Amino acid sequence: MDFTLTAAQQDLQARAEKLGRSFAEEARAWDESDDAPYREIFDRVDAEGLLGVAMPSEYGGQGGGAMEYLIVVEALFRHAQSWLPPEPVFCTSGPGPSMFLLGDDAVKDKYLRDIVAGRRACNIALTEPDAGSALTHLSTTAVRDGDDYIINGHKSFLTGSNVNDLNATFVRFDYIPGAKGIGALVVDASMPGVEIRRGPVFIGDRGINHGDMVLTDVRVPAEDVIVGPGQFSRLMTAFNLERLHNCGFWLGYSQAAYDEAAAYTQRREAFGKQIIDFQSVYHSLADMWVQIEGLRLLAYRAAATAIDGRFPRLAEVTQAKLFGATVGPQITLKAMELHGGYGPTTDYAIQRIHRDCVTNVVAGGAPAVLRNGVAAGLFPDRRFSQA
Ligand SMILES: Cc1cc2nc3c(=O)[nH]c(=O)nc-3n(C[C@H](O)[C@H](O)[C@H](O)COP(=O)(O)OP(=O)(O)OC[C@H]3O[C@@H](n4cnc5c(N)ncnc54)[C@H](O)[C@@H]3O)c2cc1C
Incomplete structure (x- = not known):
């Protein structure tokens, strides 16, 4: 069992540490004001080449894997002493973006290059006011209507709800009960019927919101389904x-x-x-x-x-x-x-x-x-x- 990082991983770590240190002086102000210059943070992470760190190069990513992802976020969390600089890594290479890799070519081609490049950063939206741990009990519905799905429901605690563009959103398809009805599709925050609310004020993880997304008859094209039902x-x-x-x-x-x-x-x-x-x-x-x-x-x-x-x-x-x-x-x-x-x-x-x-x-x-x-x-x- 070899515990040594490769030369490339050590280089990645050193770059993430240096970038993290460059943020450390600002973390206090972001926390106190509960307001952070998120786009600027994003651009600085991008300038260091750390967006899409674990995404395939064919979609513009760095071609790394889970290990490279961990190395980068650990170094940023430690040296920035702030949760915000790792967020651009999360939103261009974390669970939301990675879900697209499970989807078909059409949804990958439509979204993934923009996500990986940080042009349209992607949240993950699972939690609901009455279903957090009980994810299999979620009640946001996606009901087929011609070439679209009509989405109704309420998502809560969405990290970056006020600053990110896309939500990889867990929904229940066609009222199918239990885990087998659950899949995910893309909800663009600018779509008609999407209302983003401020959400609660937290004692930590401050600077951007962990807000709510209320969905009322939101029409999502069927091609924007990432993973359909039956694949929980x-x-x-x-x-x-x-x-x-x-x-x-x-x-x-x-x-x-x-x-x-x-x-x-x-x-x-x-x-x-x-x-x-x-x-x-x-x-x-x-x-x-x-x-x-x-x-x-x-x-x-x-x-x-x-x-x-x-x-x-x-x-x-x-x-x-x-x-x-x-x-x-x-x-x-x-x-x-x-x-x-x-x-x-x-x-x-x-x-x-x-x-x-x-x-x-x-x-x-x-x-x-x-x-x-x-x-x-x-x-x-x-x-x-x-x-
Ligand atoms: C800072 C922060 C950021 C977040 N960001 C996001 C995000 O970006 N997207 C998103 O979708 N969600 C997000 N969440 C939501 C988070 O995932 C949920 O809060 C979490 O899954 C718990 O759900 P809940 O709050 O409904 O707690 P509940 O499910 O109500 O659980 C409360 C407590 O009940 C007990 N409990 C519940 N079920 C069981 C069980 N089966 N067995 C034993 N004990 C149990 C546990 O003690 C648990 O701590 C975020 C939350 C926080 C705090």
């Missing part, structure tokens, strides 16, 4: 990239918290010595680092064992995401504690890092639901009920 598990294979993105988040943010704590504890003095010289402090830093290394092994294994190098396997990526969502907030909370009374003040980055982490605990799948998945894999003969 195939559709979810692309969604596993969402969980890998989450792993990059936990890995990058845990290291950002460690970086902040390591620097602060070597500056701050108490009882006439640097606080890092108290055993409880250097043991805390050692524990943090071992948790980070454990997460790194799980996350990199999920990427390394991805199907065709592209879509992480469900079992591995679920375990990695669950571990990240478990240890990530512990690490950021401990790092904040090591800052003493200064930690929760807005003068220090650690409180923002912690708020962003807490905000993301359920994003992309609640820990309890991930545990259901891990347990189901361990005991395949028992069909544990989700209900």
Whole structure:
């Protein structure tokens, strides 16, 4: 088992680290104002050649896979100390864009080059007000009418709802019940009948909205179906990239918290010595680092064992995401504690890092639901009920 990154991967990592550092000074202002210059962020990620990092070169992508995706987002999360610079990578190469690779040539040819180039960035729209974890209970409908589908429903918590153009949207086709009725199609935010709402204000992940999309008799051409009904598990294979993105988040943010704590504890003095010289402090830093290394092994294994190098396997990526969502907030909370009374003040980055982490605990799948998945894999003969 070789844990060494290739020369090309190391180069990619170095470029993403450098780009991430160039954003670090701005993260505080974006958080405080809950407003970020998203197009400018997009253009800077593009200028460094990091859009479409895991998309095929025939559609203008960088031709990388799940590993390259993870390397880039981890480095951006860590060094920018902000969730925003990895978003252009997500919207040009993450789960929404990757779903198109499961579609037919017509839908790929119509959309993918624009998405990969960042001309029409693509959200993912699964969640509904009454169906989050219970994705198989979603109620947004797509009903055939001639050459079109008529869409009605309500999607919520859509990251980037106010700035992205396209939504890879999960719908129920022709009222078919259960998972077998679910597929995905493209909803362009500018279509008649699409209403984008601001959505709730979050304590973290601030700068662009996680808003709502209300769909009233939206007419979508049948050629814009990405994956039709009866292929739910195939559709979810692309969604596993969402969980890998989450792993990059936990890995990058845990290291950002460690970086902040390591620097602060070597500056701050108490009882006439640097606080890092108290055993409880250097043991805390050692524990943090071992948790980070454990997460790194799980996350990199999920990427390394991805199907065709592209879509992480469900079992591995679920375990990695669950571990990240478990240890990530512990690490950021401990790092904040090591800052003493200064930690929760807005003068220090650690409180923002912690708020962003807490905000993301359920994003992309609640820990309890991930545990259901891990347990189901361990005991395949028992069909544990989700209900
Ligand atoms: C920052 C952020 C960004 C997001 N971005 C997007 C996005 O871009 N697109 C999108 O579609 N969605 C997005 N989401 C939505 C996210 O995926 C959902 O919030 C998540 O799937 C949980 O759904 P819910 O909020 O309805 O919680 P619920 O499903 O109501 O779950 C609440 C709690 O109930 C328990 N629970 C529920 N079901 C089970 C079960 N079967 N077994 C055991 N316990 C259970 C768990 O403890 C769970 O934490 C985002 C969310 C956040 C916080």
